[in-house]
Amino acid sequence: MLSRPRRNRQSAAIRAQIRETELTPGHLVQPIFLMPEPNARLPIVSLPGTFRLGIEEVVREVGECRKLGIYSFIMFPAVPEEHKDKTGTYATSEENFYLHAATRLKTEYPDICLISDVALDPYSTDGHDGLVVNGKIDNDQTLPLVDAMAVAQARAGFDVIGPSEMMDGRIESIRRALDKEGFTDTSIMSYCAKYASAFYGPFRDALDSAPRQLEDVPTDKKTYQMDPANRKEALREAALDAAEGADYLMVKPAINYLDIIRELTNEHHLPIAAYHVSGECAMLLAAAERGWLDYQTAASEALLSIRRAGASVIISYFAKDFATWYGQ
Template sequence: MNIRPRRNRKSAVIRAMVEETKLGVENLIYPVFLKDGKNIKEEVASMPGNYRWSVDKLLPEIETCVELGVRSFDLFPAVDESLKDKTGTYSWSSDNFYLHAIRAIKERFPEVMLMSDVALDPYSSDGHDGLVENGKILNDETLPLLNNMSLAQAQAGIDIIGPSDMMDGRIASIREHLDANGYTEVSIMSYTAKYASAFYGPFRDALNSAPKSGDKKTYQMNPANKREALIEAELDINEGADMIMVKPAMCYLDVIHLLKETFPVPVTAYNVSGECAMIHAAAKNGWLNYEAAVYETLLSIKRAGADGILTYFAKDFAQMTQR
């Protein structure tokens, strides 16, 4: 047989024609950090190019992103310590700036997709995703608190609820609560395989949401485990998840691929803060080309099977593809 694969690589036109994986800005979800107040745009030191925004400054940024083709956003709140308590009650308070921001964004840009974060850690005085008692994370006692948070976000106009807490049974609990209150069309993108990773540091800096004691290994997954992700995914899908997520992305491409090959629902992946920070740091030192590294990273996540990618590179990628 006279097979020479290089013949299919000999020109840009041919390479594009036979390209197996297509990556577009429509595949990307842009995570952004919100802060209460006005005229705020604070760069996160460990995440160059990413900011804590007050909603008045974020609206023009969203407009710019929409013009670039970025139409999906994941909102995360940086909450003042004085508003945090054991049960995260500020998360569903009518005074919550995060809920007001959702309404303001949807009023200005009704066509965009807004995804939320559902977990206690941004609002908890303990910094954990669940309720803490005597050093233990209480699973079932946390679920009503997540229900309250999810309903408040749905009422504010969120399109997709993103439970990131990793409590057992929370998808069924949230779905039932939303449906019972008439929010049957609000989607759930479950953080299904969320690993106890070393790559979350810059994110926790951005929100000041690190645990005050202990770690999250009793509820986030062991990085050594892959088959366990199948159990988590089957549970979440059976409980009503519309989409499932793997977090982080780069070190867990095999898990993304496994879930995509096994289940019929859309699979997403979170290209997390530490992964973003590594590329920025290496590019700043001249050790790699920033744009080439961003493209290759996102392409690898898409190739592994991710239908959607949450990434801090979304705006930069959009600008790159328009040149």
Template sequence: MKISSSIIALLAAALSSADAFVPAAPRAVPVVVVAKSSSALLVARDLDGIAAATAPSSSSSSSSSSSSVDRTMEGVDDDLPYQAFDPTAGDSPAVERNNAGGVWVKQRARPRRNRKSSGIRAMVRENIVTPSNFIYPLFIHDEDVDVPIPSMPGCYRLSHESMMREVGESLELGVRAFVLFPKVNDDLKTNMGCEAYNPDGIVHRSIRAIKAAYPDAVVCTDVALDPYSDMGHDGVVEDGVILNDVTINQLCKQAVSQARAGADIVAPSDMQDGRVMAIRDALDSEGYTNVSILSYTAKYASAYYGPFRDALDSHPGFGDKRTYQQDPANGREALIEAALDAAEGADMLMVKPGMPYLDVIRRLRDASDLPIAAYHVSGEYAMLKAAVERGWLNEKEVVLETLTCFKRAGADIILTYYAKQAAQWIKEDGLY
């Protein structure tokens, strides 16, 4: 690159001058004072983004500044103005020096003191996830082999033998509750979903087997018709409309039959109006007053359910579920549903999906004293798995953080396909 003779002459003149070129002092914006109690933090920044409160204006002040630079600055080239600046100098220093000569900001309240060691962090931790918080969803089918679910890596439609083994191993890790979702053979599906209350159906047989082998296991059942419907909807269909009250009649039969098989909790996920009250009355009238209802209170018409429907082969045969599941745009509506469910006799309230609806979990937590459940749904699980498989996320760290977020938002119970794996991680870390 050629440099013109005029530029060279100007540079030579500047270097030979008695007053050598000195870079202009950084331009400082007014100092901002943030006061909290009796302590204050002084902050100043120059307009170019370089921290500055004052700048040396002569060789003597520069020398004074250099002599007071903290030992942590040793070896730094003081000829560079933005490094030679001393925050402890001047009439209004940004920071001061303590009696030991170290740099000191007058800040009595220092939240980092409660983060300085793993022991202290654990001691002051506000929310702790334990395996007893989990409900573990299990996909089951009437086959002798396990079938992997491509859109949910690590999840399977389990044979009876594998289901029993999964329950036993999970109990050893502290996971005590399980919810069963059946893949029903197509020839058993009808519009009325009568297989839902077949006492010899796959769900009922599984309940009896689990309770016989593991009496302390908490068995939760899904109350809805979509796995049993040839239409893939949660209710009885007529002329393209899901019939609310006719559906509830079927759900009551389903819930009572599950209670007879030994279910501890029934969980209506259908989102029909009035179903909690009807199911509560049906259970009570048959003597099952101790069977709990975990209501899917705020179940949204979400795009996050795709992998779950793959697992059960229960995609809607027509349309979508927006006429009965909630609009994802609505938050206040969840409070209406929560108030109704509580009045109708629900023992626990659920928000589904979980992560995209943490605000709804918090709203329900603030509005109700009933236990709140969050469903970490199949789409959320699949997204994490996809990122982990590509090396973009650390699986253990991101899963445990996600589950902790549910607790922080206000959830007492977490339904997650990671229940068993998370329990293993928690045990390995000595957190349970």
């Protein structure tokens, strides 16, 4: 037998020499759930180890992550019910705690990359990512609202704008709005392949952003998020968003869509981001709590698989823990 692949697996030193995929804390993005109360720290029951935080706790958390080598963060607002309305007007309000928090973080830590979320659902009484008109999510009436939201976020200090609402034409519309206001250096991370997944539950618990049970309003997001059965559609969405000016292309969720990450990596020269979503993480955590899996080993393998599929950027609730283990 002339060829024995096992020869290159005989020691840690040899395995390190030929390792094809590297994952470091620099590839990871830590999600943040922000609350208006400055010192809040409330656990998310359906996602153990993750918290809703006030800005003072966020400042401390970001400082700890930086020491571990994580410099990228994506932040989501847990908006109180009294600030929600049909058109999400609080998203651009000068009183919006989310915008104030972004300014504070970029003042405290100018070297971090801060990514926003652009969608109506945190601010809407309907719980949908787009504007509901006559029982339907109206694509074109949503665009001016997300344009204004993106500009307000760029003005607050966000480095990367993250349109997640899956409206057609949003990337071009937001790019024009940002450029018109002088934010030509602000990047756009497009959720180009965001699937109508069953794995978003803990995230929606954290933000109370699930579609509401209202008369004549859809109770799911299947009319704008993608069908999990479709692959070619993801290629089309990515091509459209790239042509419209996206700076990153995102696949969400990640683990169940590794084939889509690989397809986009092969097709595009833009960085590919992957969102390792709350349900994917919660599932692994639940198994680890029962002793069925080793948390560190399984979480590290999950993140490595996303990186191996081609993701340049990985958003994950395991980011901080992985950075703690890294290099041990």
